Structures are given as C-alpha cells and as structure tokens.
Amino acid sequence: MSRPRFGRRHVGIRFGSRAVVVIGLFVLVAGGRAVAQQASGRPDLAGGSGASSPASRVPEVPATVTFAKDVAPILQKNCMQCHQSGSIGPMGLTTYEEVRPWARAIRQRVLSGEMPPYRYDRDVGIQQLKDDLRLSDTEVQTIARWVDTGAPLGNRADLPRSPTFPDPNTWAYANEFGPPDLIVRTKPFTLPARGQDVWWRPIVPTGLDEDRCIRAVSVKPSLRGRAAAHHANSEFVVLDEKSGQWVETERVSEYALGKVGEVVPLDACRTLPANSMVRWDVHYYPTGEEIVDDVIEMGIWLYPKDYQRTYKQDLKLYSLLMKGGELEMPPHSTVMTQGFHSFKTPVRIDSFQPHGHFRLVAKTLEIFSPETGKLEMISSISNWTNDWHTSHIYADDAAPLVPKGAVLVVTGYYDNTKENKQNPDPDQWVGLGSRTADEMSHAWIAVTHLDDEGYTKLVAERDARKKAAATTARDRQ
Numbered sequence: 355m356s357r358p359r360f361g362r363r364h365v366g367i368r369f370g371s372r373a374v375v376v377i378g379l380f381v382l383v384a385g386g387r388a389v390a391q392q393a394s395g396r397p398d399l400a401g402g403s404g405a406s407s408p409a410s411r412v413p414e415v416p417a418t419v420t421f422a423k424d425v426a427p428i429l430q431k432n433c434m435q436c437h438q439s440g441s442i443g444p445m446g447l448t449t450y451e452e453v454r455p456w457a458r459a460i461r462q463r464v465l466s467g468e469m470p471p472y473r474y475d476r477d478v479g480i481q482q483l484k485d486d487l488r489l490s491d492t493e494v495q496t497i498a499r500w501v502d503t504g505a506p507l508g509n510r511a512d513l514p515r516s517p518t519f520p521d522p523n524t525w526a527y528a529n530e531f532g533p534p535d536l537i538v539r540t541k542p543f544t545l546p547a548r549g550q551d552v553w554w555r556p557i558v559p560t561g562l563d564e565d566r567c568i569r570a571v572s573v574k575p576s577l578r579g580r581a582a583a584h585h586a587n588s589e590f591v592v593l594d595e596k597s598g599q600w601v602e603t604e605r606v607s608e609y610a611l612g613k614v615g616e617v618v619p620l621d622a623c624r625t626l627p628a629n630s631m632v633r634w635d636v637h638y639y640p641t642g643e644e645i646v647d648d649v650i651e652m653g654i655w656l657y658p659k660d661y662q663r664t665y666k667q668d669l670k671l672y673s674l675l676m677k678g679g680e681l682e683m684p685p686h687s688t689v690m691t692q693g694f695h696s697f698k699t700p701v702r703i704d705s706f707q708p709h710g711h712f713r714l715v716a717k718t719l720e721i722f723s724p725e726t727g728k729l730e731m732i733s734s735i736s737n738w739t740n741d742w743h744t745s746h747i748y749a750d751d752a753a754p755l756v757p758k759g760a761v762l763v764v765t766g767y768y769d770n771t772k773e774n775k776q777n778p779d780p781d782q783w784v785g786l787g788s789r790t791a792d793e794m795s796h797a798w799i800a801v802t803h804l805d806d807e808g809y810t811k812l813v814a815e816r817d818a819r820k821k822a823a824a825t826t827a828r829d830r831q
C-alpha cells in the first residue's frame with residue numbers, strides 16, 4: 355500500500371486520528387491515477403535525498419546531563435538568536451537563571467517539534483538544508499533527560515563561553531556581503547490597534563536603470579511592526595510599451611514571519627530588471643497596539659555589473675489548484691489539493707516554501723518521473739503552522755536536479771475539524787482567500803532553468819564530488 359511518509363515524530367503527536375483520514379484520501383487519489391509510489395529508499399533523481407537522516411546515526415545521550423556541559427551549547431546554537439532581549443522570542447534563554455523556570459515548557463516544545471520553529475520532516479526527503487534550525491534527535495533527548503532529572507546546573511566551569519549575537523536591527527547577510535547595495539522601502543503605513551486583516555500595496559521605484567543580477571534578498575520589518583507583518587510579498591513590475599501598463603516580470607521575495615531571506619546560487623542570475631518598480635503586498639494583522647508609520651525594508655545585494663551567469667533563476671508561485679479551481683472546505687471536513695508542474699528544460703529546484711493558513715496541516719513536494727514511473731518525496735512538512743513560514747533552501751549538492759519532462763507534484767492537506775488544534779472554528783465553511791481565516795493553496799519554489807548540457811555537467815560534477823568524498827572516507831579508515 356502506498357502512503358505518504360510523514361515524519362515519524364510528528365504523526366503520533368500532532369496528527370492523531372487525522373493521519374488516518376489524510377492517508378486514506380491520498381491512497382484514493384494517488385491510486386486512482388495509478389501513480390507508482392516508490393516503495394523504499396534510494397531515489398533515482400540526481401542529487402536526491404541520498405543522505406541518511408540524522409536519526410539513523412543517533413549518538414548516545416549522556417547518562418548525567420547538566421545545563422553547563424550539555425544543554426547550554428544546544429541553546430546557544432539553536433535558541434538564543436531569538437530568545438535574547440530585543441529579539442522576537444517572548445523570553446531570554448541566555449543563562450541558567452533565565453532558562454530554569456522554563457524547563458518544563460522547553461521540554462514540551464522541543465519534543466513536539468514546535469521549537470526551534472523550523473517545521474520539516476526528519477525521516478523523509480532531502481535533509482541537507484541551509485539555515486536549518488532543527489535539533490537532532492540526540493539533542494532533543496538530551497534536553498528531555500535534563501528536565502526529567504531535575505534540570506541541574508552542573509559545574510559552572512563547564513559553561514561554554516557566551517556567544518556574541520548580531521544586533522537584530524542589522525541586516526541578514528551583512529557579515530557575508532556587507533550592507534545591501536539597494537534598500538527598497540514600503541511607504542509608511544499606520545496600523546490600527548484592532549480590526550481585520552489589512553493589506554498595504556504601495557508601488558515604489560528601484561531607481562536602477564539597467565538589468566542586474568541579484569545576489570541575495572532580505573526583508574526586514576520594523577522592530578515594532580514585526581509581530582504584525584505576517585507576509586510582505588514583493589514583485590518587480592516594468593512598463594509594457596505596447597499597453598502602457600505596468601506588468602509583473604519577476605517575484606522579488608516572499609517575506610513571512612521568521613524568514614530571513616534568500617541567497618541566489620552562484621551559477622544563477624535572478625534578474626532585477628532595469629527601470630522597474632517594486633510592487634509590495636504587505637499583509638498586516640492587528641496585534642492590539644497601534645503602529646504608527648510602519649515601514650518595511652527590503653535589502654538587495656547585487657552582483658557586479660559585468661557578472662556573467664549561465665542560468666536564470668526565478669522564484670514563482672506554484673498553485674495546487676486546477677485552473678480556475680475552487681478551494682472549498684465544508685465544516686468538519688478534511689481536504690486534499692494537488693498541483694502538477696513540469697518544465698520545457700531540465701531544472702534545479704533551489705527552495706520550497708509551502709503556503710497556507712489555519713486549516714493547512716501538511717504540504718509535500720514530490721517529483722514524478724514518467725520514464726521510471728517513480729514518485730520521489732523531496733520535502734515534507736507535516737506539522738505546518740501559520741505562525742512560521744520558512745523557505746526550505748536545499749544545500750548546494752542536495753538541490754534536486756530534475757530532468758526534462760519530470761513533474762513536480764505538490765500536495766496540500768487541510769483539516770477543518772476540531773482535531774486541528776489551530777483551527778479557530780470547525781463550524782465554518784472555508785474558501786479561497788487571502789484573509790488568515792480563509793485558505794490558500796500554493797507553494798513558492800525557486801527554480802534554476804538549465805539546458806541539456808548544463809544538466810549533464812552538474813550531474814557529473816556532483817557524482818565526482820560524491821566519489822571523491824567516498825574515497826577520502828575510505829582512506830581515513
């Protein structure tokens with residue numbers, strides 16, 4: 355029997371009875387279309403998820419766990435950037451005294467996979483990701499054992515040196531690339547303390563009069579507006595001479611709470627078009643506090659003018675609905691949507707970011723190969739939450755290289771029952787719409803468009819690197 359392989363840890367915890375419903379649905383749909391779900395392991399697509407998941411090589415959790423020796427280093431690496439004063443976490447977790455009162459809550463949040471906020475299944479699909487915040491199973495178990503044994507401090511001499519963190523007001527990527535070459539700001543907007551969702555769609559010029567290749571993009575909400583700015587999408591629009599209209603050419607970025615930004619891979623050019631404007635689409639949600647003249651900034655780092663790049667990368671919205679399709683969720687129902695997308699040339703998939711609201715519970719990206727009949731899981735997010743939108747960026751040698759004709763299969767699972775803890779009202783009919791109370795069904799995918807020659811070359815280069823790494827590993831033994 356074929357079934358989606360949701361992260362083991364999450365199925366038991368968050369899915370409960372829902373898993374049964376969702377899996378049943380999947381079999382019906384997938385079976386009806388006679389899609390052959392790959393039975394096990396080895397993916398065939400170049401650059402697929404060859405690596406073993408961290409779970410398969412779990413080192414021992416120490417018998418006696420102390421804060422100083424074992425827990426503090428984990429918190430430094432995975433928690434403190436948000437849990438320190440001036441950052442977005444509700445409390446600091448930088449010293450034993452700060453952490454101790456939260457021990458129980460920490461145990462619960464890390465066991466459930468809610469903290470750190472990076473929802474991505476462990477035991478399925480590509481596991482090598484950039485900016486991956488997840489803890490390993492050993493780290494989770496270390497924290498659990500520490501709390502279960504009374505959360506002792508241990509020996510202060512074992513404490514790691516306190517880390518230094520960048521000011522949360524500074525730009526992401528500032529360390530690597532310096533200050534942004536271009537900052538595009540929204541026009542100021544005053545958000546009332548209370549009320550419905552609000553959209554703010556100012557159009558502002560980039561000020562550049564020639565095409566340039568983007569190196570990285572990062573969107574930075576103001577400190578005060580950070581909790582209210584749910585999404586800030588942006589796209590480049592250029593003047594179409596014939597119609598006299600400003601038309602969309604390229605997405606710039608999709609900012610959502612918790613997302614830092616995106617770096618364009620070295621071999622690709624994402625174009626910032628000459629004489630373009632940025633059309634913002636900011637989605638604010640009132641937080642109970644008036645925010646006066648809020649401004650969201652987007653930093654853009656550019657490659658030098660004469661920088662030649664072989665391939666073009668773009669970041670686009672891929673729908674999971676048929677053309678003109680409806681999304682309709684009766685009260686107390688579960689629903690699945692699926693979208694299929696293929697390309698005229700080989701491509702590389704650089705990132706995957708599901709999008710949905712309160713009823714979305716899981717989204718997956720698979721690749722179907724018509725040649726082999728295999729459907730390979732690439733990414734699965736089975737404990738989705740609208741609180742965090744993360745773009746999962748594949749590590750350079752893990753980004754799937756997709757042959758011409760292969761099909762991206764994106765699947766969304768929705769739960770409008772009371773089993774879904776995030777569901778504000780299971781008695782509602784829910785339809786397509788951009789309010790948080792409505793639902794949406796798409797994913798953002800960054801795609802580098804290759805040619806046949808480039809595809810063959812990238813596959814060969816990866817194989818060579820893999821062989822070299824294997825040889826080095828053997829020689830060491």
Ligand code: HEC
Binds near residue numbers: 434436442464469
């Ligand atoms: C990307 C930023 C970020 C990171 C990294 C992060 N947190 Fe959080 N954390 C938050 C935010 C924001 C909240 C408040 C919203 C919520 O509860 O989800 C929160 C809430 C919590 C809470 C609940 C507090 C309460 O009021 O009950 C706990 C416990 C927690 N985090 C622990 C951790 C631990 C432990 C880590 C590391 C293993 C971690 N967090 C990593 C941002 C972060």
